[in-house]
Amino acid sequence: MSTERPTPSGPIAPDLRIVEERVYRGGNVWSYQPSIHMVMDLGVLEDYPSNTIPGFVDGLLQLLPGVANHSCSRGHQGGFGERLAEGTWLGHVAEHIALQLQQEAGHDQRRGKTRMVKGRPGVYNVVYGYTDEGVGLSAGRLAVRLINDLIAPDDSFVWQEEFETFLRSAQRTAFGPSTAAILEEAISRDIPFIRLNSASFVQLGQGVYAQRIRATMTSKTGALAVDIASDKDMTIRLLGSAGLPVPKQETFRTEAGAVEGARRIGFPVVVKPLDGNHGRGVGLNLMSDDEVRAAFAIAKEESRGGYVIVESFITGKDYRCLIVGGRMRAIAERVPAHVIGDGQHTVDELVAITNADPRRGVGHEKVLTRIKTDAAAIELVREQGFAMTDVPPKDQMIKLALTGNMSTGGISVDRTFDAHPDNVEIAEEAARMIGLDVAGIDFICPDITQPVRETGGAICEVNAAPGFRMHTHPTVGEPQFIAKPVVDLLFPPGSQSRVPIIAVTGTNGKTTTSRMIAHIFKETGKKVGMTSTDGIVIDERLVIKSDASGPRSARMVLQNPRVEVAIMEVARGGILREGLGYDRNDIAVVTNIAPDHLGMKGIDTLEQLADVKAVIVEAVPRNGFAVLNADDPHVRAMRDRCSGSVVWYSLKPADSRERAFIDARLRRGGRAVVLEQTDRGDMIVIKHGTRSMQLAWTHLLPATFGGTALFNVANAMAAAGAAFAAGIGLHEIRQGLRTFNTSYYLSPGRMNLINVRGIEVIVDYCHNAPGMEVLGQFVDRYADQKAATSEWGKISRIGMIATAGDRRDEDLRALGRTAASFFDVIVVREDERLRGRKPGESAALITEGVQEAQAVAGTRVRVVETVLNEVDAVRHCVARANPGDIVVLCVDNHAKVVSELESITQSAQAGSGGNEPGDPDLVISAG
Template identity: 70%
Template sequence: MSDEQPSPDLTIVQVRVYRGPNVWSYDKALHVVVDLGVLEQFPTNTLPGFTDQLLELLPGLEAHTCSRGHRGGFIERLREGTWLGHVAEHVALQLQQEAGHDIRRGKTRQVKGVPGRYNIVFSYVDERVAQAAIALAVRLVNHLVQPEPEFDFADLLDTFLRQAERTAFGPSTAAILEEAVSRDIPWIRLNEHSLVQLGQGVHQQRIRATMTSQTSALAVDIAGDKELTGKLLASAGLPTPGTESVRSAGAAVTIADRIGYPVVIKPLDGNHGRGVCLDLKDGDAVRAAFPTAQDQSRRGWVVVESMVTGKDYRCLIVGGRMQAIAERVPAHVVGDGMSTVQELVTETNADPRRGVGHEKVLTRISVDDAAVELVRQQGFGMDDVPPAGEMVKLALTGNMSTGGISVDRTFEAHPDNVEIAEEAARVIGLDVAGIDFICPDIALPVRETGGAICEVNAAPGFRMHTHPTVGEPQFIAKPVVDLLFPPGAPSRVPIIAVTGTNGKTTTSRMIAHVFKGLGRKVGMTSTDGVVIDERLVIRADASGPKSARMVLQNPRVDLAVFEVARGGILREGLGYDRNDVAVVTNVAPDHLGMRGVDTLEQLAEVKAVVVEAVPRDGAAVLNADDALVRGMRRRCSGEVVWFSLQAPGSDVRDMIDEHCRRGGKALVLDTSDKGDMIVIRHGRRTMQLAWTHLLPATFGGTALMNVANAMAAAGAAFAAGAPLHDIRQGLRTFSTSYYLSPGRMNMIDVQGTDVVVDYCHNPAGMRALGDFVERFANRRDAKADLGKPSRIAMIGAAGDRRDEDVRELGEVAADFFDVVVVREDANLRRRAPGEAAEMVADGVRARMAQGARCKQVTVVPDELAAVRHCMALANRGDLVVLCADKHAGVLAELEGLAHQAQAGAHPQGLVGDPDLDPAELRP
């Protein structure tokens, strides 16, 4: 132990929010990197009084099991000695528990190679609450190490709970979501309040609190107009009080005189019982109460109605059927003969079931001027001591939001009263309605005992039914979810996720094309954008979780195909909870040295997240030729479908043969003198799919990377249930034209020169592209004007890659091309202009010195200038490969050159295709 003294050095270095499966967790989680500073030398057992003070402030920590697996396990760790990053994790979990979020999962791990730094990962319900929890946890730990003079934990905890209440779902929304989750119905929060999407794509339904996609807007308007509601109910023969609406206190008194006292006045379009004034016995009381009601009326109208005496009951009607009834008792205290009214209120609010707003099952009683006046009318002051057993009301209405309590009466209601309530909901037209009954006893028919329906409420609260103060809770979210998703109705769209270093975009497009042929409305994300039913709706790099959620929110989508990139997984996770099919094309060196991923094995760990997100009834389509991808089979909960280019007799084919003997599925190549046939194997069955040389995307079978992509796409479609004939037809009609596969192996003829436009940008991709160039060039007829056709390439590397990867790109290209022209990306990614291009050129020169094929290398940083330079070097019959950054601009430039050759003069402007975006013509 060093001579240093503990100081409050715990700091948050980084916060990352994962909104789906990620490298740390199968579920959404918050990832926080903390630095302990000098506290790395001080575990908890070296800090006198630390554990006792912590437990005094947060006694709920006693229930934490930690790694010990039993209650009190975390306390044992504290007393034995654990590091303060671990303590911050458990405090953050407990703070979320205090806010009503049942969160228990978390882990703390040291950052490799960095002493004193720790990764803290824990689950959350609301990400904003989780971030506030870890911030307060760190501050509390530092305070316990060295007291902070202005630190008041009780006050900060109250502020935290209030913030959590503002951001959290209300009890009604939470109850519906809990029921949806229990049925495996996914949900997405659409705003910061209570607007939520249940289900995905074409199956989606929406709720806002207890209003649903099926709630009539007209019915909501009617229910919000209390006078109109009364008239419609009365016309249906239902018991209602006499009601009229006014806009002045004088008119209110006139109406009250006519209908007779006592009366009630309330806002015409209010809610939550705000502005309701009861038991007004004369004109002066009406005049005094009128401003209170009018202040809560959005349009300034106030309702005057005859006073109906009795108990206050709320009947909940869902889908035309009565589901629950609660008696609402106004906020009150009961005297004990010793305590003042104020002391009784304080004691009542100390009930752990009471909280701020809707955070708990009961709301704290608020003592405002109206409550003080009501207490005075009952003959008491707030400092008076009421007799033992005497009830003192602090509110006239029984709303839960004002501190009232509820008593479940669901099974006590008279059938006639149930029928009246159900009829009232039908008359107004609400699918979910709260019917407010005032009557002496709900167990007796109101037509005989007296009573009336005083209100019909749209979006009724569920808290009084799900968490009654007295009686059994009613599970009323079930019929609501039944309305939206009847038993057997689907809520999810099939999701196919494609990842890998190279080939994932083309594979995604092939899969989407297959299912488009089946008539599906496919939503697809890729590095080019978001495509909905073959329409590009957003042009951007859309291979991340936000784009995936955008597709799942689209109401036309009935199948989703997501290209999943490494960056999105590391940044936010997957953005959805699971994928039915996962495809992994390969793992090769790219993006290494970024976001803590330094090795191929670490990169494979990241890409394996999509495999881990496969459910038991799903499938992972894996490249058996890649050792790192093969290793992912252990991460898959569902079945594994292999694909391989290896010939029979190889170790990989032997492994696949054994897999199929056990009933598994695989796609392999069967070679004959007629060519290579893609074959689907399922157990003992063998099904021929297609000759590789007849698939347009393979360029007569020479583009082996697209043969592999086609096999991966076929495996995904087969695993997702597509018929064999439709898979075959989809692959036969998918070409690498610019319209089906923009920027991926697009071949066009420009002045007798074959030009290929591709996205290749890393060494592994360049090797695959070079293999295609070799195969394709060897099969071409000689078109050159003079001698042997030349191979010319334009290449460029992303600036955020490692120096060795940038140079290697040039080294690989030098082996396959005669001339290499090096360009730069429009986004230099923190490198100096010309730096990345010169590194690529250095790699080319290094291989040239070793005798590589390349004989000339030129640096032309501007992409379009580089395109023109390549085309100026090319003769008829040459092969030009353009590895483009902005493919639309490159294709437009080539189109202009072709038009120039046909017209015999330089065009005044490019003859642009509508799909070639002019905005991309310049970097």
């Protein structure tokens, strides 16, 4: 059979389209790093790789020549260009275009992969890295449109316009040069950051160690200092009172007052807004009353409070001194926007040539700003004796702005090592007087290399949140790495920036394990932030009530300034939807992998589900730990994905294969939590190499119901392994487990035991067949234990069961079949949210499973009934029971269920009658 692809014989339809988009904000199933995931359908283009489409490769490389230089899987520069020429599928091409577009926007991204969706020919998973998620998404969308246009040109698609729109959008959302410099320094020190808005408000660090910045303003910048720096009159008064050189200055609200003030101060003068910035509204070297009047109107327009300053004009060059933490870190000479005549071009043409410099952009988007030829610039050129259409002589400097601000098109010359020590001392003293941790001191003096007290000169302004780009990207001279002292100020060498993150996942038991770990840390005095399916808990207070097991909730915990330890319950859905939401976790705990949520979001097998859960194991660093269940083969296999160390735990006896597996690793210095059977009961033991440390008897841990709830024994062992890996002492771990119980206060909806009129009611969230198996085994052991001492005679078991409607039909039947082995009476209900099914449909499938089990000899269940409403089903189950019986309620809304049980108890105590206990073997119509 020929393997050659057909060549097109006619027009090819531009069929490439995006079916689905996802943004992963942390580690995910595709990558350790944040990624964009697009599912793309090639349509008929599946039959046309790149080399079969006439003109496609040449057209693409003409528009984006940088694509050809990508290394791709070839591992050398130009590898993707070779793939294009040989023929590669267009989903793969879209990946590389998206990466190149981000590089064109200044985002250096090189990570990507494209894989066909299993069982869907022509549909591909296209995954690539991003710096800003908005830019990353736009790049993927534009890549698809470009490919379709190259195949069949569309008059409505103009590449140059679309490309420029994309770049402008990327520039609007990008961090400015100052913020970017600080973040680059933070990343180099492994300090995590979270962007708090679409601008430059950023959190560095996590939890209790977090610091915030907004551009170059930091958490340590005093509000009063910022107010003083914004009030130029107050600034000059304070500096003058300290004996620092400052110009004469007065403040006015009226034009007439400004003119009179200028006369008193003496011409030439400067007129500027009291609370302006970036040099806006500043008039320099004003020599007459009329010039002051004209400048006053402009300055007042830029003043938020309507006040205008008139001060003496200091002759000299403009210098910006950057002070961080009280010390001078950089000095730049600021040269106003200008052009240099070449004897051939007009002033207009010289401006255009200067603005063509790729370093120049709009505003602060690039290291230099484009020069504007507005009315003020044209007037300034006229004052120098030229019109914009004149050709100035060769080497003639033509100023287009009076101030040297970078934001008006000025340039900078580094003078950091040229300044005289006296001038440095004056600048540092000025920052201390104002109280700023990061300050920009504006000096006007003839020469920064000479003492200003001798040559003349003054401090004209002190700026809060000074820009860094004149220092990090000087037009002339060496760049200064000024972000380092700023980060040193926030995180002194040796200080911490991360809180310990413990991530817990698995099919069953992850919520209880998370709560146990949190309880152990709480007993050590730590303030714990925890996410779970019940909500976000900060220091034992439920701050948000919802399913909070996703990445957004994780980021909320890491933003809270009280959190010292973060415990993250990580669900499969959150990983598939957005990734982890953080870059790494110090400890990963995986409880088990069982059939649940299969058939959803492309997860059809246990192996695929294990791949999703293993993301938290892959997020463990080299100095971290994974706590893995050695009894589960899918969890055991995750050891190969862990960069750090592994702590094993197992319920199996000493002569089992699982224990032999653990013992082999202990001989090499490994860690484990195991059970040792003795005549007095089962003892949880922590092992580290040859050391063996007894932790606790299982029957003395309240959560294990006298050792009968083996799943909670396993959860306690996992929690102990995580705490031991985190460095918690043996005594603290023991105390935490001994004081943790399954009361509704500590563990709502998880094995809550409530006595209702002599009936033992167990409230639990169990909702799948594997969970029902272990819950049923507990019911067997617990019922046998009760029967040995019961005064009530026969003990019957009644179970209320249900699961989510988005599970597979077979999963619902399996739940019914499993429950049939453990309960005498089963009441089937439904969740309030039906998740796509019709009312009664889920209950009918579960009932089918129960009835299938009833057809088999020896099955325990005798009666199965349907009561769809959860609260009604609770009442029905309690009415079915006699004192001494066991009722297990598998709930959806645990708060409503517990409230109803309390109401039944109170009604019984008040003697109000109501539903009397009945015979559980009696068939009662559910109505």
